[in-house]
Amino acid sequence: MSESESYYQLARRRGVTRRDFLKFCALTGAMLGLDATEFPKIVQALESKPRLPVIYLNLQECTCCTESLLRSAHPLISDLIFNMISLDYMEPLQAAAGKQAEEVRLKTMKEYPGAYLLIVEGSATLGDGGVYCTIGGKSSTELLKEVADGAAAVIAYGSCATNACVQGAYPNPTQAVPIRKVVKNKPVIDVPGCPPIAEVITGTIVHYLTYGKIPELTNLGRPKAFYQHRVHDNCVRRAFFDAGQFVETFDDAGAKQGWCLYKIGCKGPTTYNACAITEWNDGVSYPIKSGHPCIGCSENNYFDNTPFYTRLASIPNNAIGKDADTIGAGILGLTGIAVAAHAGMTAVVKNHEKNRKESNHDKNRN
Amino acid sequence: MTRIVIDPITRIEGHLRIEAVVEGNRIIDAVSAGTVFRGIEKIVENRDPRDVWAFVQRICGVCTHIHALASIRAVEDALDIRIPKNANYIRNIMTATQFVQDHVIHFYHLHGFDWIDVVSALKADPVQTSALARSISNWPNSSDGYFRDVQTKVKTLVESGQLGIFANAYWGHPAYRLPPEANLMGVAHYIEALSWQKEVAKIHTIFGGKNPHPNYLVGGMASTLNMDDNSVINMERLNLVKTKIDEAQVFVDQVLIPDIFAIASFYKQDLYGGGGGNYLAYGGIPIGDIREPESFLFPSGVVLDRDLSKVYDIDLKDPKQIQEFVSHSWYRYDDPKAGLHPWQGKTEASYDGPRPPYTNVDEKKGYSWIKAPRWQGHAMEVGPLARFVIAYARGNKEIKGLVDDALQRLDLPVTALFSTLGRTLARALESKYLVNQLAGFYSDLVANIKAGDSQTFNGEKWEPEKWPAQAQGVGFAEAPRGALGHWVKINNGKVSDYQAVVPTTWNASPRDDSGQKGPYESSLLDTPIVNEDQPLEVLRTIHSFDPCLACATHLLTPTGEEILKVRIL
Amino acid sequence: MGILRRQVYVWQFPIRLFHWVNAVAITVLFLTGMYIGYPIFVSPGEAVQNFFMGNVRYWHGVFAYAFTTNMLFRLYWYWAGNEYSKFRFWKKDFWQDVVATFKYYTFLAPEHTVKVGHNALAQLMYLIFIWISSLFMIFTGFAMRGGSNPNGILQTLFGWVVVNFRGEYQVRNLHHLVAWGYAIFLLSHLYMVIRQDLLDDDGTISSMVNGYKFMICKDALEEETQERLLKK
Ligand code: HEM
Ligand code: HEM
Numbered sequence A: 001m002s003e004s005e006s007y008y009q010l011a012r013r014r015g016v017t018r019r020d021f022l023k024f025c026a027l028t029g030a031m032l033g034l035d036a037t038e039f040p041k042i043v044q045a046l047e048s049k050p051r052l053p054v055i056y057l058n059l060q061e062c063t064c065c066t067e068s069l070l071r072s073a074h075p076l077i078s079d080l081i082f083n084m085i086s087l088d089y090m091e092p093l094q095a096a097a098g099k100q101a102e103e104v105r106l107k108t109m110k111e112y113p114g115a116y117l118l119i120v121e122g123s124a125t126l127g128d129g130g131v132y133c134t135i136g137g138k139s140s141t142e143l144l145k146e147v148a149d150g151a152a153a154v155i156a157y158g159s160c161a162t163n164a165c166v167q168g169a170y171p172n173p174t175q176a177v178p179i180r181k182v183v184k185n186k187p188v189i190d191v192p193g194c195p196p197i198a199e200v201i202t203g204t205i206v207h208y209l210t211y212g213k214i215p216e217l218t219n220l221g222r223p224k225a226f227y228q229h230r231v232h233d234n235c236v237r238r239a240f241f242d243a244g245q246f247v248e249t250f251d252d253a254g255a256k257q258g259w260c261l262y263k264i265g266c267k268g269p270t271t272y273n274a275c276a277i278t279e280w281n282d283g284v285s286y287p288i289k290s291g292h293p294c295i296g297c298s299e300n301n302y303f304d305n306t307p308f309y310t311r312l313a314s315i316p317n318n319a320i321g322k323d324a325d326t327i328g329a330g331i332l333g334l335t336g337i338a339v340a341a342h343a344g345m346t347a348v349v350k351n352h353e354k355n356r357k358e359s360n361h362d363k364n365r366n
Numbered sequence B: 001m002t003r004i005v006i007d008p009i010t011r012i013e014g015h016l017r018i019e020a021v022v023e024g025n026r027i028i029d030a031v032s033a034g035t036v037f038r039g040i041e042k043i044v045e046n047r048d049p050r051d052v053w054a055f056v057q058r059i060c061g062v063c064t065h066i067h068a069l070a071s072i073r074a075v076e077d078a079l080d081i082r083i084p085k086n087a088n089y090i091r092n093i094m095t096a097t098q099f100v101q102d103h104v105i106h107f108y109h110l111h112g113f114d115w116i117d118v119v120s121a122l123k124a125d126p127v128q129t130s131a132l133a134r135s136i137s138n139w140p141n142s143s144d145g146y147f148r149d150v151q152t153k154v155k156t157l158v159e160s161g162q163l164g165i166f167a168n169a170y171w172g173h174p175a176y177r178l179p180p181e182a183n184l185m186g187v188a189h190y191i192e193a194l195s196w197q198k199e200v201a202k203i204h205t206i207f208g209g210k211n212p213h214p215n216y217l218v219g220g221m222a223s224t225l226n227m228d229d230n231s232v233i234n235m236e237r238l239n240l241v242k243t244k245i246d247e248a249q250v251f252v253d254q255v256l257i258p259d260i261f262a263i264a265s266f267y268k269q270d271l272y273g274g275g276g277g278n279y280l281a282y283g284g285i286p287i288g289d290i291r292e293p294e295s296f297l298f299p300s301g302v303v304l305d306r307d308l309s310k311v312y313d314i315d316l317k318d319p320k321q322i323q324e325f326v327s328h329s330w331y332r333y334d335d336p337k338a339g340l341h342p343w344q345g346k347t348e349a350s351y352d353g354p355r356p357p358y359t360n361v362d363e364k365k366g367y368s369w370i371k372a373p374r375w376q377g378h379a380m381e382v383g384p385l386a387r388f389v390i391a392y393a394r395g396n397k398e399i400k401g402l403v404d405d406a407l408q409r410l411d412l413p414v415t416a417l418f419s420t421l422g423r424t425l426a427r428a429l430e431s432k433y434l435v436n437q438l439a440g441f442y443s444d445l446v447a448n449i450k451a452g453d454s455q456t457f458n459g460e461k462w463e464p465e466k467w468p469a470q471a472q473g474v475g476f477a478e479a480p481r482g483a484l485g486h487w488v489k490i491n492n493g494k495v496s497d498y499q500a501v502v503p504t505t506w507n508a509s510p511r512d513d514s515g516q517k518g519p520y521e522s523s524l525l526d527t528p529i530v531n532e533d534q535p536l537e538v539l540r541t542i543h544s545f546d547p548c549l550a551c552a553t554h555l556l557t558p559t560g561e562e563i564l565k566v567r568i569l
Numbered sequence C: 001m002g003i004l005r006r007q008v009y010v011w012q013f014p015i016r017l018f019h020w021v022n023a024v025a026i027t028v029l030f031l032t033g034m035y036i037g038y039p040i041f042v043s044p045g046e047a048v049q050n051f052f053m054g055n056v057r058y059w060h061g062v063f064a065y066a067f068t069t070n071m072l073f074r075l076y077w078y079w080a081g082n083e084y085s086k087f088r089f090w091k092k093d094f095w096q097d098v099v100a101t102f103k104y105y106t107f108l109a110p111e112h113t114v115k116v117g118h119n120a121l122a123q124l125m126y127l128i129f130i131w132i133s134s135l136f137m138i139f140t141g142f143a144m145r146g147g148s149n150p151n152g153i154l155q156t157l158f159g160w161v162v163v164n165f166r167g168e169y170q171v172r173n174l175h176h177l178v179a180w181g182y183a184i185f186l187l188s189h190l191y192m193v194i195r196q197d198l199l200d201d202d203g204t205i206s207s208m209v210n211g212y213k214f215m216i217c218k219d220a221l222e223e224e225t226q227e228r229l230l231k232k
């Protein structure tokens, strides 16, 4: 061993007591379903190893999440992967390929059962026995299950992993599903966004490293620290929303003054993400600030909450649906016609009755 | 004879599988298979054409932005929408930024370890490394102390037994030719480039709100400009853009370019990997408007068989020129042997490959999720090399100057371009070519604002009521990885058909019906393999194309050949 | 024999109060809600001097609570109120009456069974348009309200709604869609009330104000019954 810190030392330095550390190891063990005699192994694995082993899987995705991770300003990605974690497997970055790459993954799984962190980018695919995404000749969904089985926790990173993103949109030809639907035996932390903000994912990872446990989650399983608020709750344009000053079309006079993008389809009011607070690329800007409405990229179903540039998306989706007002006002119109018709019919029937009664009356008289 | 399998090919975007047949230390046949499918072309059917950029942008997060751009151009072409000048300047700034950022990431982080041996860097003398660095560049991070720090970092990592991303690679392979000092310098710049790339991406953040996946808009850009308001893009925002452009210029001039020459000088005898020798570029980065090809920074055209004396013109709308074949892909056409122009194109998955887990694909059947695009029947290579070859053949002064100067410095003939190294060199020179343009684009934008024009969006045809009942268009761009085209058909305000033919579809294409190999496959032929267990040379050639499999996604043996053993690598 | 009418006290004060609070709340919620959907007025001047959209949202919130409380109160009154305030859809005669009334309204039967309170079909409409819709509006509404405090009371009670509609955007979209149900209800409701009043001349319209309806008495026996009832 060199003079570099072990994961245990790092945890200690960051204020985790030995008791907490043991508890964390026991918890990971319990999640794994190991019996108590196995705990010392985990403790030893983490105590003697410098950095937390991490396996990062890229499944059915576009790699924007990887790219976003590279953009992290604090911590720098180089600091994260060389000083804080041991990124043992990650296809886009690792030097080894093919068989050699698979060997590294298997080694980590074997040496750190129940102790490594699994980060998953991309959705699982259930269509046609998994042929829509294979890695090393294996269905990537099977690979996911295998690696998740021995992980301490799973971070579903990005909208593909948390809500199947664009490939999950109607008609979802490959039966893409979120990680949660496949990994049932491990705590899954959802970090949604397309991609998530760099500092949000690195923040989540470092939280886990520092406190030795998964961060507090919202009822949707997302770290509260980043997904507690709607973009709208802290938006720079919020004052214009409350005042009632809205951009009507792109680049109009209102747009030039930074008015609210609500009427051109902003999804900020129903989107939970850190954009308005943390902002993108080291706090430079975020979509709304630059002039484009939020498309709700961290929310389930966001590619079916379309068309984007309107207040009301189609129900159930843009490919086969209509918007609420077309449906609602349509039915109201039909009701109006029905009422009028019914009133007319009533008049006819009553008139008829009256005539009959009158003629009866006349007959009786005669 | 051995059939080696490399799956996953790492340090690329997406999922690629290469199978190669090696005989007597040379590759005699190769198969390239893309192993992921998402069906985005199908998903955008029946959607609002103005939304589609966001869907297809998610084809790829590495090529982020360029699919969005091709998509809005396709819709603008179909509906005959003209964009304001500022929008074109902003699109150009974002495109050039993306090229430079992506090329640097590719060179250091994806391709770098094919040339740079990290473990050898441990043997380097920091003092000599510093001397080497200073002899080639003015870049300030070049003291011996600095290189010693980097070396210590790597040493600590190696000694900890946890090598992370460096674990189990082909370190020490005889095909690595750099001296320890150059390797150490390479590792240092790997780390620096990692920090730098996130800075230049901020240009996208200013105009598009975020990176990856900045925002686009049919009819212009959603980047509102007003120099007299503090809640939209004003001088402070533009100054940040300018600062990042200046930093990019310094990084490319002082780090990337000196490094590529230093590295190339050690590898100039390795001139394998040339491949089929057909090159295609749609042309792009319009200084004026996308409808004015004369104003393109990259000329369009086709060069066949490495013959620089003749450049053919391309017509993206001609049903006979660009066609996609699926006889070896996992898709179904009514006529399996047909080639379909993208406007007639179809994306219907029909898997007939081996059931996973499998050990080999069968090149006699379908073997890839990538279609096989062809130009007048020819398999074409696209990318920086293709762009440079075409610009060179067309006599583009600036590009010709860059190429001739580089070849002279390396003392290589023009034919050296047709190689793995040539591809890598062209990519670096292209970064230089574009970073030089960035400052110019920026001044154009500022000058136009100064002249009183702050418009970024043309809303004349925003509303679907103003569209014809039927329309079709094509949007094209040069992406960092090569020629990109999106073909759209619009029917009563909704997308009725959508096809994207992306650079990696061209490069990683499987065979077509006539058995013609795709560029990856043909470029691997004849590549020397020193060690079958460590096919570093294969990675080098494949990486030199900068594969992007989400964008597109497969190596195979000719029928009837006897395979002695299969090695899964 | 002339047509005899007797005044019957049908709608107790709490019912009438419920009815008008309900009517006002729904009207305000519908109008503010639709405004939230389509904010058409542009506030003049600087943003800081205006809070129009904010106010509309505020009043939507206030009336949402009023509406919900009122509904809870009506629930209590099903139990505490008189015969006419009850609703027994699990009984066989309720469904027989639904069929009979349906026939009457579709002109398949000339007369309907005379009901002092509301007929079963009307009650069924209230069940669908007032109870089920309102439950939907209340659940989706509070789920949206609770959103920004993920582990707070509202979110704990209503957070599951968001999960079941694939995200808050669709919750909101469906909230908007179902809002139209109230417009549809009102149109049919007013038509039916006025029609009833005109055809049977039984004071239906004024009954929701003063509580009394006029009952047509066909024979002396029934007349007697009515009189006994009225004396009580
Ligand atoms: C008759 C009952 C109601 C009607 C007709 C109604 C109607 C509406 C409509 C049309 C919208 C606009 C939706 C959109 O276009 O995005 C809306 C928004 C909303 N409603 Fe209701 N609503 C009703 C009851 C409630 C209740 C009981 C609540 C409970 C708190 C509620 C809470 C909300 C909230 C939170 C919003 C979102 C407004 C915002 O945050 O800006 N509504 N409502
Ligand atoms: C937004 C407007 C309104 C709503 C939501 C509404 C709703 C209701 C509801 C829920 C009931 C059933 C009462 C119960 O069983 O507790 C009812 C009954 C009634 N409403 Fe309304 N009402 C509205 C407007 C009106 C108006 C404007 C009138 C009179 C002109 C009216 C007249 C009546 C009458 C007469 C009944 C008793 C009907 C019967 O005999 O079955 N309502 N209404």
Ligand code: SF4
Binding pocket: A231, A232, A233, A235, A236, A237, A238, A239, A241, A259, A260, A261, A262, A266, A267, A268, A269, A288, A294
């Ligand atoms: S721009 Fe969007 S997020 Fe911002 S205040 Fe307006 S609606 Fe809300």
Ligand code: SF4
Binding pocket: A193, A194, A231, A268, A271, A272, A273, A275, A286, A287, A288, A293, A294, A295, A296, A297, A298, B210
């Ligand atoms: S503003 Fe909305 S669409 Fe944009 S990144 Fe944030 S959550 Fe995603």
Ligand SMILES: [Mg+2]
Binding pocket: B041, B499, B500, B501, B502
């Ligand atoms: Mg395609």
Ligand code: NI
Binding pocket: B013, B059, B060, B061, B062, B063, B064, B548, B549, B550, B551
């Ligand atoms: Ni790509």
